[in-house]
Amino acid sequence: MTGAVLGPPAREPAAAARPPAVSLREALPVWARIAALSFGGPAGQIAVMHRILVEERRWISESRFLHALNFCTLLPGPEAQQLATYVGWLMHGTRGGLLAGGLFVLPGLLAIMALSWVYVLLGQVGAVAGLLFGLKAAVLAIVAQAVLRIGRKALRSRAMVALAAASFLAIFVLDVPFPLIVLGAGSIGYLGGRAGLAQFQAGGHGAVAPEDGAPYLLGDEGLPQEQASHGHVLRVLGLWGTAWLAPVALILLWLGPGDVFAQIALFFSQMAMVTFGGAYAVLAYVAQRAVEHYGWLRPGEMLDGLGLAETTPGPLIMVTQFVGFLAAYRAPGSLPPLVAATLGGLLTTWVTFAPCFLWIFLGAPYVERLRGDRALAAALAAVTAAVVGVILNLAVWFALHTIFAEVRPVAAGPGRLDLPVWSSLDPFALGLSLAALLAVFRFRAGMIAMLAACAAAGLALRLAGAI
Incomplete structure (x- = not known):
């Protein structure tokens, strides 16, 4: 629930302002949160990103998010990780792409490495064998x-x-x-x-949902920082x-x-x-x-x-x-x-x-x-x-x-x-x-x-x- 701003009752509310710019440091905990919630395969991971980036933070518009997703499905590799890299790049260039894409991989890397050690050391132990x-x-x-x-x-x-x-x-x-x-x-x-x-x-992945009128940090009209050349x-x-x-x-x-x-x-x-x-x-x-x-x-x-x-x-x-x-x-x-x-x-x-x-x-x-x-x-x-x-x-x-x-x-x-x-x-x-x-x-x-x-x-x- 969002709080109302009190003011003179006769004044019409001003048009919603574009969300303020987000620094790379401010983006870090958001990408870390997305990485920590990235269970459930690509469909679940993309849904988490959509909820946080489009609906909650309003960093990127619906149509631009879907456009990025369509591009990532054309590529070899995990589309959810590439989508995170793409949006990070769109916001902060190469450093943003590295941050978003790298954080998306890091929790799984650490977890699988730890579980692999457990597997080779204890994989034949009764309890572990039963779980597997x-x-x-x-x-x-x-x-x-x-x-x-x-x-x-x-x-x-x-x-x-x-x-x-x-x-x-x-x-x-x-x-x-x-x-x-x-x-x-x-x-x-x-x-x-x-x-x-x-x-x-x-x-495509679905029709573009109608915009609700509130602006996004990255709307459909913006151009990326790094141009093709x-x-x-x-x-x-x-x-x-x-x-x-x-x-x-x-x-x-x-x-x-x-x-x-x-x-x-x-x-x-x-x-x-x-x-x-x-x-x-x-x-x-x-x-x-x-x-x-x-x-x-x-x-x-x-x-x-x-x-x-x-x-x-x-x-x-x-x-x-x-x-x-x-x-x-x-x-x-x-x-x-x-x-x-x-x-x-x-x-x-x-x-x-x-x-x-x-x-x-x-x-x-x-x-x-x-x-x-x-x-x-x-x-x-x-x-x-x-x-x-x-x-x-x-x-x-x-x-x-x-x-x-x-x-x-x-x-x-x-x-x-x-x-x-x-x-x-x-x-x-x-x-x-x-x-x-x-x-x-x-x-x-x-x-x-x-x-x-x-x-x-x-x-x-x-x-x-x-x-």
């Missing part, structure tokens, strides 16, 4: 929910349904790399958009390209391509360039390569990592830090395992998020040129449709490795299928997974409540000696 057993069931329900949620928005035509089905078969049966699926779907959507085909028409492009590429890739090159030259740190640096740098479609789509690619190609961790451990990431603030893609941590822990070279693991996790986080700043600082000054481009919008819609198929693959993969202790590969023409060994069915994992699915889809349970309930159930089963 329950979290796996919760993760399966969350991924299944993501398939339906994104599918409802993305699959609005037969062409989009076909792209989703083709991407599922490509990755599940033919083992096609995720980057090729993204590039193929984007190319098809772009050509369909250029041709004006109705099947490829895409909408050739000099700007060269400066950003030189600074952030070097910051991102110089450590990768040094590690390769020093340790050689076969070292685990070189593999981490190269793999997650490549991932940072193709991570369209959100964290769940990326995790299918990470699981495919980290588990099956590199052998850095086992399928159940990938589920454990995702469960830990779901319970901490920050981007869900922070689960990659857990992957890098375990990879270096198991191949430490001459370093103590926990030291190597910590360095591996930090290296993973750096090469995952440094490109995010590059994309924003490089592309944000040109963002107005992307408005209204139907071909680019169609390409994004096609990629999102393909991502539905990729996430469905992730859900099936998680289900197989959660409910069954063993799976076996079976040839299927030019491809291969992973089928369960039915004798390895875990009835407790099946029952807990069905309960989690029922809680999500029938009773609309919140994510945090469902994670807590599943973890508690897993702990109870462990203490009772059932698992």
Whole structure:
């Protein structure tokens, strides 16, 4: 409730004044608050930012917020973190982008690092093992929910349904790399958009809500501090390209391509360039390569990592830090395992998020040129449709490795299928997974409540000696 200002009753209230300018120091606690509340995946994180930045603080207008969000969905990487970076850049230039984007990552980095230490030191202890057993069931329900949620928005035509089905078969049966699926779907959507085909028409994140008349600090008419220019492009590429890739090159030259740190640096740098479609789509690619190609961790451990990431603030893609941590822990070279693991996790986080700043600082000054481009919008819609198929693959993969202790590969023409060994069915994992699915889809349970309930159930089963 806002207080009224007393004054002579005959005087009409003056027009609402524009909010006062906000210094970088004044913005710091607001971005820290957003970072601390960034649970619930990108949808929840974007909702928190909208409530605080648009409704409470009135730092940025509704239409400008949505425009920034549309731009961030075109980029590889976590769109919520990039949106925070974009708004911070819009307000205070590069320093503001670093503050907002860096703070958004920091709580998750610290939490995942601490939990990774607990995992390798105590992961097989009864209580911890029980908690992780329950979290796996919760993760399966969350991924299944993501398939339906994104599918409802993305699959609005037969062409989009076909792209989703083709991407599922490509990755599940033919083992096609995720980057090729993204590039193929984007190319098809772009050509369909250029041709004006109705099947490829895409909408934005929603219509712009009507303004209520009160001004914003950053209204629709304002221009950013940093303007697009050739000099700007060269400066950003030189600074952030070097910051991102110089450590990768040094590690390769020093340790050689076969070292685990070189593999981490190269793999997650490549991932940072193709991570369209959100964290769940990326995790299918990470699981495919980290588990099956590199052998850095086992399928159940990938589920454990995702469960830990779901319970901490920050981007869900922070689960990659857990992957890098375990990879270096198991191949430490001459370093103590926990030291190597910590360095591996930090290296993973750096090469995952440094490109995010590059994309924003490089592309944000040109963002107005992307408005209204139907071909680019169609390409994004096609990629999102393909991502539905990729996430469905992730859900099936998680289900197989959660409910069954063993799976076996079976040839299927030019491809291969992973089928369960039915004798390895875990009835407790099946029952807990069905309960989690029922809680999500029938009773609309919140994510945090469902994670807590599943973890508690897993702990109870462990203490009772059932698992």
